[in-house]
Amino acid sequence: MGSLESENAEMKENTDGAKTSNEPNSEEAGEKIQTVNLSAWFATKQALKNINLSVKANAVTAIIGPSGCGKSTLVRCLNRMHELVPGSSYSGKVLLDRQDIYSKEVDPVLIRRRVGMVFQKPNPFPTMSIYDNVAAGLRLTGLKKGKKLDDVVRHSLEQATLWDEVRDDLKKPGTSISGGQQQRLCIARAIALQPEVILMDEPCSALDPAATAKIEQLIVTLKENYTVVVVTHNMQQAARVSDFTAFLYVGELIEYGSTWGIFENPKNELTEKYITGRFG
Amino acid sequence: MTSYAYRKFKNRLFLALSLGCVIIAAVPLLSILIEVILKGAPELSIKLLTQPWGVIGSSDAGGLGPSIQGTLILIGLTSLICMPLGVISGIFLAEHGNNKFATAYASWMRIFNNALTGVPSIVVGITVFAVVVLTLGHYSPIAGAVALSFIAIPIVARTTEESLKLVPNSVREASLALGVRNWRTTVSVVLPDARKGVVTGALLATARIAGETAPLLMTILGSQYFFQGFSQPMDALPLRIYRDAFLPYSNFQAQAWGAALILILIVLGLNIGLRVASSGKLGK
Numbered sequence: 001m002g003s004l005e006s007e008n009a010e011m012k013e014n015t016d017g018a019k020t021s022n023e024p025n026s027e028e029a030g031e032k033i034q035t036v037n038l039s040a041w042f043a044t045k046q047a048l049k050n051i052n053l054s055v056k057a058n059a060v061t062a063i064i065g066p067s068g069c070g071k072s073t074l075v076r077c078l079n080r081m082h083e084l085v086p087g088s089s090y091s092g093k094v095l096l097d098r099q100d101i102y103s104k105e106v107d108p109v110l111i112r113r114r115v116g117m118v119f120q121k122p123n124p125f126p127t128m129s130i131y132d133n134v135a136a137g138l139r140l141t142g143l144k145k146g147k148k149l150d151d152v153v154r155h156s157l158e159q160a161t162l163w164d165e166v167r168d169d170l171k172k173p174g175t176s177i178s179g180g181q182q183q184r185l186c187i188a189r190a191i192a193l194q195p196e197v198i199l200m201d202e203p204c205s206a207l208d209p210a211a212t213a214k215i216e217q218l219i220v221t222l223k224e225n226y227t228v229v230v231v232t233h234n235m236q237q238a239a240r241v242s243d244f245t246a247f248l249y250v251g252e253l254i255e256y257g258s259t260w261g262i263f264e265n266p267k268n269e270l271t272e273k274y275i276t277g278r279f280g
Numbered sequence: 281m282t283s284y285a286y287r288k289f290k291n292r293l294f295l296a297l298s299l300g301c302v303i304i305a306a307v308p309l310l311s312i313l314i315e316v317i318l319k320g321a322p323e324l325s326i327k328l329l330t331q332p333w334g335v336i337g338s339s340d341a342g343g344l345g346p347s348i349q350g351t352l353i354l355i356g357l358t359s360l361i362c363m364p365l366g367v368i369s370g371i372f373l374a375e376h377g378n379n380k381f382a383t384a385y386a387s388w389m390r391i392f393n394n395a396l397t398g399v400p401s402i403v404v405g406i407t408v409f410a411v412v413v414l415t416l417g418h419y420s421p422i423a424g425a426v427a428l429s430f431i432a433i434p435i436v437a438r439t440t441e442e443s444l445k446l447v448p449n450s451v452r453e454a455s456l457a458l459g460v461r462n463w464r465t466t467v468s469v470v471l472p473d474a475r476k477g478v479v480t481g482a483l484l485a486t487a488r489i490a491g492e493t494a495p496l497l498m499t500i501l502g503s504q505y506f507f508q509g510f511s512q513p514m515d516a517l518p519l520r521i522y523r524d525a526f527l528p529y530s531n532f533q534a535q536a537w538g539a540a541l542i543l544i545l546i547v548l549g550l551n552i553g554l555r556v557a558s559s560g561k562l563g564k
Contacts, residue, residue, distance in 0.1 A: 081453065081456065081457055084453070084456060109459050109460075109461055110459065111459075112456065112458065113458070113459030114459075116457070116458070117457040119450060119453065119454065119457075121450060123450040123451060123453070123454040124454075125451065125454065125455070125469055125473075126451065126473055127469075127472040127473050127475070136455070136458065136469075137459070140455065140458070140460040140465070140468050140469070141458070141459055141464075186454070189454075189458065190457075190458070193459065
């Protein structure tokens with residue numbers, strides 16, 4: 001703990017300057033998440049440097065950038081999954097509805113119930129059936145039990161556009177369906193808890209084009225009810241699904257704005273080089 | 281010889297060598313098993329399974345009833361002590377090493393655990409004699425179960441730890457990202473996934489303790505009567521084999537072979553039973 005605190009203090013000093021110039025206007029309406037001078041480390045390696053990003057509610061925000069630029073670390077900071085990595089540390093703030101999720105009185109477990117997550121590789125619980133996978137969040141958190149779950153499971157699978165494909169196989173193992181279906185099952189599992197935000201960490205990178213297309217359609221429909229943050233390697237995907245795009249490079253937020261603006265009229269030279277495929 | 285033929289030859293040679301080693305390793309095991317079956321099987325009878333021991337030197341050697349009963353009681357009592365302790369220690373070692381104090385504590389526990397595996401079982405017997413038998417003032421099944429738990433806990437803890445570590449981290453993260461608490465993730469998500477390994481550990485431990493003799497000499501003593509209560513000496517199959525084998529009467533020696541076969545059958549039965557019971561619908 002000692003090392004973490006001293007690192008935090010150190011960071012505070014050299015981020016004070018950036019704070020005034022970069023801090024987003026918090027009065028702007030419709031912001032779900034804001035990061036304020038967010039930095040993150042794995043042991044001594046800094047993965048994120050003073051990220052100031054505001055994520056709009058009921059919109060899809062894409063995070064793009066070359067491998068190792070901190071995209072995954074950034075989303076994992078938004079639901080406090082980053083701190084589960086041994087030796088990791090952070091500084092700065094993440095505001096969810098204006099409340100700092102890293103303040104001492106906040107329980108990370110409760111934050112994770114409000115900010116759901118879908119991982120790169122589909123990871124349904126291997127010992128559970130399709131039904132139990134969707135019900136797992138509510139069951140294991142003790143929020144709902146027994147018959148009440150039936151409606152939630154069905155509704156979540158419908159929202160994840162998986163219901164019609166698995167309605168007769170709810171008792172089968174969650175790992176028995178195809179990769180694309182498993183990923184939609186994981187989305188249904190996240191939706192079942194009725195989170196406010198859904199984070200997706202390269203949700204299509206392990207899937208074939210047909211399955212990818214389905215997930216992309218799903219992402220677009222999800223924004224009606226949820227705030228979606230999607231990390232992607234694939235710039236076309238970012239252009240297709242997102243309303244806003246953030247470009248990260250070596251742990252720094254290079255450019256952030258409407259997806260249209262980023263792709264049609266990038267202001268930063270690096271962004272332009274990346275989206276035109278000249279590196280990354 | 282062309283290099284292709286040479287590589288093929290080397291491959292065959294290695295295969296032959298490994299096969300040879302397997303055979304050499306299996307010969308003593310199989311010969312013990314066959315010998316026990318050949319000499320033990322003719323002894324099996326309802327009388328052997330149910331009757332108490334005969335009078336030493338008489339033509340009637342009696343049966344193994346009290347010994348079988350005692351062994352089953354010991355396995356049950358020991359499991360009650362060592363399963364919770366062993367599995368929960370294994371969970372701690374595998375899942376909760378993420379702060380400095382816990383990591384240091386866990387690595388010390390691991391060393392002690394390994395050392396405990398190497399302690400001769402007669403030493404365990406003497407220790408429990410001094411600590412439990414002398415304190416309570418009598419030989420008892422409780423003391424026997426405590427001694428056997430000393431032997432079983434490190435095995436259960438070790439195999440539980442190893443099998444929990446094999447569960448991919450993505451499974452843990454999936455659960456934690458749903459806002460499920462740590463302990464619930466371990467109990468409801470990680471442990472079921474590691475079920476097979478944990479059951480294997482339990483079986484290894486059971487097989488090991490079912491055949492232990494030395495610690496029982498100092499703790500349950502042995503008896504010719506059926507279970508007399510938790511404060512009285514009790515019999516067990518390994519003890520009966522030990523005593524029968526040293527008697528100069530052939531009918532008692534033959535009974536020892538029968539006892540050995542029954543002990544093997546009990547361990548085998550538990551093995552199959554537990555495997556069937558633990559392979560749920562979703563088990564592979």
